[in-house]
Amino acid sequence: MLKPLEMAHELLAEVINPKDVVVDATMGNGYDTLFLAMLQAEVYAFDIQKTALEMTEKRLNQAGILSDFLEEGRKELASHSTVHLIHSGHETVGQYVKKPVTAAIFNLGYLPKADKKLITRPETTLTALSALAKQLKVGGRIAVMVYYGHEGGEAEKTAVVNWVTSLPQECWEVMSYAPLNQIHTPPFLIVLEKRKEA
Numbered sequence: 001m002l003k004p005l006e007m008a009h010e011l012l013a014e015v016i017n018p019k020d021v022v023v024d025a026t027m028g029n030g031y032d033t034l035f036l037a038m039l040q041a042e043v044y045a046f047d048i049q050k051t052a053l054e055m056t057e058k059r060l061n062q063a064g065i066l067s068d069f070l071e072e073g074r075k076e077l078a079s080h081s082t083v084h085l086i087h088s089g090h091e092t093v094g095q096y097v098k099k100p101v102t103a104a105i106f107n108l109g110y111l112p113k114a115d116k117k118l119i120t121r122p123e124t125t126l127t128a129l130s131a132l133a134k135q136l137k138v139g140g141r142i143a144v145m146v147y148y149g150h151e152g153g154e155a156e157k158t159a160v161v162n163w164v165t166s167l168p169q170e171c172w173e174v175m176s177y178a179p180l181n182q183i184h185t186p187p188f189l190i191v192l193e194k195r196k197e198a
């Protein structure tokens with residue numbers, strides 16, 4: 001069976017075509033950014049930690065993919081690249097991504113092996129989700145991997161679940177995919193698909 005993250009990638013790959021605009025809201029070590037770049041999409045990847053941009057740039061370079069590296073406050077994009085690594089929180093997505101978005105992925109929580117206090121937070125996660133939901137094309141999808149075993153994770157999980165369950169069903173299809181018999185707090189997936197504009 002597919003793991004939740006593999007399922008997230010499957011469901012996003014189904015709707016992404018080359019040159020589509022897509023967002024990795026939580027770049028981290030760059031696995032999701034690389035996955036999106038391999039689909040030949042135009043990727044906007046966000047993280048608040050510079051080390052995430054460095055790790056991701058390295059991963060992309062190893063795969064032969066060029067990226068540009070943006071500091072907070074500098075918003076011009078290099079034209080040679082289709083992967084934009086943005087050193088800013090995903091809540092600023094509207095400042096950087098001006099085109100309709102086909103897909104986005106969030107991997108909530110903290111960067112493994114880094115500072116566990118630098119976690120995604122309910123307010124900024126919901127700000128980014130709301131902004132992306134507005135910019136999403138009809139037929140587009142947003143995948144949210146919910147990690148909630150760390151301190152603060154349960155509150156973020158509740159905030160995200162409450163937000164997605166409040167989306168009107170005539171405009172949104174919302175699904176989850178979760179392991180049900182695992183001990184501890186295994187991550188699970190929520191996927192939203194826009195059916196029509198509100």
Ligand SMILES: C[S@@+](CC[C@H](N)C(=O)[O-])C[C@H]1O[C@@H](n2cnc3c(N)ncnc32)[C@H](O)[C@@H]1O
Pocket residue numbers: 025026027028029030031032033046047048049052088089090091107108109110111112118119120121124125
């Ligand atoms: C679970 S990790 C992401 C893993 C990543 N997708 C990968 O493929 O390796 C979560 C990341 O979210 C980042 N983060 C925390 N708050 C953020 C925010 N407001 N905007 C963007 N990234 C944020 C953390 O710095 C961390 O790197």
